[in-house]
Amino acid sequence: MPELPEVEFAARALRRWLGGRRIASADAPESRIFRGSDRKEFSRVLQGESLDWIERRGKYLLIAFRGGAGLLNHLGMTGKWVRVPPGAPLPSHVRARLELDSGEVVAYRDTRLFGRIAVHRADELFSLPEIRGLGPDPLVDGVDAARLHERLARSQRPVKVALMDQALLAGLGNIQATEALFLAGIHPARPASSISEKEAKELASAILESLQHTLKIQGEGDSITYVEEPRAENPFRIYGRAGSPCPRCGTTIEKIELGGRTSAFCPRCQPR
DNA sequence: ACGGATGTTCGCGC
DNA sequence: CGCGCGAACATCCG
The missing domain is CATH 3.20.190.10 (MutM-like, N-terminal)
Incomplete structure (x- = not known):
């Protein structure tokens, strides 16, 4: 989880x-x-x-x-x-x-x-x-857009795979990387090195926004106390929603595999 | 019923 | 060194 x-x-x-x-x-x-x-x-x-x-x-x-x-x-x-x-x-x-x-x-x-x-x-x-060995923690250290850009520029991997690299930024996994890229309007398969300074800035804000959004929606109630919790519906914007309409433009959400993990994205909001 | 996927990380091989 | 792949494991879904 x-x-x-x-x-x-x-x-x-x-x-x-x-x-x-x-x-x-x-x-x-x-x-x-x-x-x-x-x-x-x-x-x-x-x-x-x-x-x-x-x-x-x-x-x-x-x-x-x-x-x-x-x-x-x-x-x-x-x-x-x-x-x-x-x-x-x-x-x-x-x-x-x-x-x-x-x-x-x-x-x-x-x-x-x-x-x-x-x-x-x-x-x-x-x-x-x-x-x-961890990179900066987004909540503790913030996300420095210039530093993020510099680190991404050095990598040929898909930007989504790079975002999940804990040495680059500590704490993002498949869900948060997927959500942040959607918010920033960046296709997950783009080579990390192709991300512009402006896009890195948007990505930095999107990462914080996605984390804070998740903290907020999951923060209600004391759900960590053990009870048999009913299976909650997917609270994310596009993670796990391939085949459904994009919440922003209605285009059908697609998925691709990157670094062995499934990534959902909107082909219209996140063009290559 | 069974193959495939699942929010992570590590180690290996190229 | 950078990168990709499979393994570690149990459960759930279609």
Whole structure:
């Protein structure tokens, strides 16, 4: 699920859920999400801990505890933090859980196991190669149009593939890149190097607009608390809407595959 | 019923 | 080095 907006919501939810609470116990079954780390260490260092701070950089969560331990967490494709009331049954595919002094359980679910949790020292989280390798975070650093243009100019890849490069800009995935290109009126298959300075400027605004739009529509309610949510309808403008009319001009939305991912675009609003 | 697609990332080979 | 592809995995849809 998670691109920048979902990860931002996970950060906010975890701040609320863990803030001012003590972790009575932590545990996790053996699973791939601890690759490069140790699930037993996870349980050991979190026992009795309380939250110090949580930050998001791109699609990564950095979680620091007062005792000095830290977690680096990536939600992969299907990772999600959920809160389970005291006594309520745990959902399926829980890969790590924190039992709070209140009896609530804060759990990390991840059906496809593409996510990751790694234990580090809190004071080294920002120095990890995963974080140092990220480009600017649109919400934290803003999107500098000139810098974006310069980076795009160096790449022969389709502009949509370049936008999903986390070293170029941190946090965009298939949905946000698709939506931003639509808003900017740029065809996703255009070579990144063909984007003009003016287009880069429009793209920079479109990226922020798309992220903020998504944050706004997904921000209502406490939907991250675990409940069986009814399948919501597609809230995006053109992502996943191939075959439907363009919301702006009515032309039928098309799709193409770029970098192994499906991209929807309006052939009229986003000409080659 | 089964093949194909799914919001991500990494590593390999050219 | 830049780029493309397949793999890691489970579920859902047509």
